[in-house]
Every structure is written in C-alpha cells, then in structure tokens.
Amino acid sequence: MPTIWAVRNEGFNSLQRFVITMALEALKASLTISPVVKRGEYDYLVNPITDGIPKVDPRVLKEVTDALLEIGNFDCDYIMTVEALGIPLAAVLSLRTGKPFNIVRKKLYGLPDEVNISQVTGYSRNTLSINGVKAGDRVVIVDDVLSTGGTLWALVEALAKMQVKIVDILVVVEKTDKKSEIERKLGVQIKTLVKVDVVDGKVVVL
Numbered sequence: 001m002p003t004i005w006a007v008r009n010e011g012f013n014s015l016q017r018f019v020i021t022m023a024l025e026a027l028k029a030s031l032t033i034s035p036v037v038k039r040g041e042y043d044y045l046v047n048p049i050t051d052g053i054p055k056v057d058p059r060v061l062k063e064v065t066d067a068l069l070e071i072g073n074f075d076c077d078y079i080m081t082v083e084a085l086g087i088p089l090a091a092v093l094s095l096r097t098g099k100p101f102n103i104v105r106k107k108l109y110g111l112p113d114e115v116n117i118s119q120v121t122g123y124s125r126n127t128l129s130i131n132g133v134k135a136g137d138r139v140v141i142v143d144d145v146l147s148t149g150g151t152l153w154a155l156v157e158a159l160a161k162m163q164v165k166i167v168d169i170l171v172v173v174e175k176t177d178k179k180s181e182i183e184r185k186l187g188v189q190i191k192t193l194v195k196v197d198v199v200d201g202k203v204v205v206l
Helices: 014-023 025-032 058-071 087-097 150-161 179-186
Strands: 036-039 042-045 078-082 101-104 115-120 125-130 138-146 165-174 191-199 202-205
Touching: 025 058, 025 191, 025 202, 042 191, 058 087, 058 165, 058 191, 078 087, 078 150, 087 101, 087 138, 101 125, 115 150, 125 150, 138 150, 150 165, 150 179
Parallel strands: 078 101, 078 138, 138 165, 165 191
Antiparallel strands: 036 042, 115 125, 191 202
C-alpha cells in the first residue's frame, strides 16, 4: 500500500509538501534557531544543512535525505549537484539509490567537452564547470536551498543546450516567494521540502 509520502508519480502539490513539512521536525527545529547574516541587502541564513556549520547532525541529514527519497523520481542515470552543500545530500542519496553522482564545480579544469556556466546568486557570482555529462543523459538535480533561482537557472539552461534530460529537481529549503515564477521561466517543476522566510532577522518556517 502506498504511504502518505508516495508522490513520485503523482506530482507534488502544496498539500503533499505540507504533510512532508509536518514530518521534518528536526530540520524545522534547526532552521528556527539558524542565525541570519547580511550579505549586502540579502538575508543569508546559516544552517548546518545549507552551510555545514557549526556541524551537521546525522539525524537531520537522515531525515532530509529520507524525505528526498520519498518525493524524488530516481529513474535516472545519475544525481547531479552544485558545489558545495548539495554534495552531502547527493552522496547519501547515491548510497541509498545506487546511482552515481556528479558535481558541478566552482573550478575550471579545461577538460575536453567541459561546459562553463555563470552562476549569479543573491550574494555572489561564480563560474562553474560541468564535466562528464553528455547528450541523452538523464539526471536528478539536488540542491540545498532555492532563493533567487540563479544557480538553477544557469544549470537548467546549460543542460537543455547539452540535450540532457532533467528527470527531477529536489531542493531542501525554499527561501523565496517566487518559486512558481522560477518554475514557469525554467519550464520545470521544483520539489522543495520546507519553505522559510526571514522576519525581523529571524528564520520562520512557513
């Protein structure tokens, strides 16, 4: 019998996210005590899952990756993530699914067929490199946080040009009120586990 988490082939609506969010008690607790620092006008929340400091609690990591496994469609060739904090998530998901994972790096190697993309976030600019990816590959993108959508925009656009199939996009923390707009512009669905906002310098789980 399918569990209440079984949404792999049924889309991912607000009710399903609500059910999952209610179950993510450890993650929510860690988010509500996360400090917020200013990066210019950008409110940057500092949390172990999104920053790796002060330390990552394995119970929270398990809770998060269990939830991603439940909502994600891993009928793919490999999992793809962007350096750096998507890496622990991708590593655990790789072990659990038996799928390899690929890291989009903040380093240029100059390898044959390397694709370089520009990443613009709410607080930084970087040039990223994609290696080991070819036309026809099927990938699941995993990331720690969705905010401005700059990272996903660059990656999805590059993969489309490379004729790579995006099977699913999974993000732990949604820190934006523009998710629907980002999805519409990208032409893809983004599945997130929890939605947060920063109010008066504090993180609020919505």
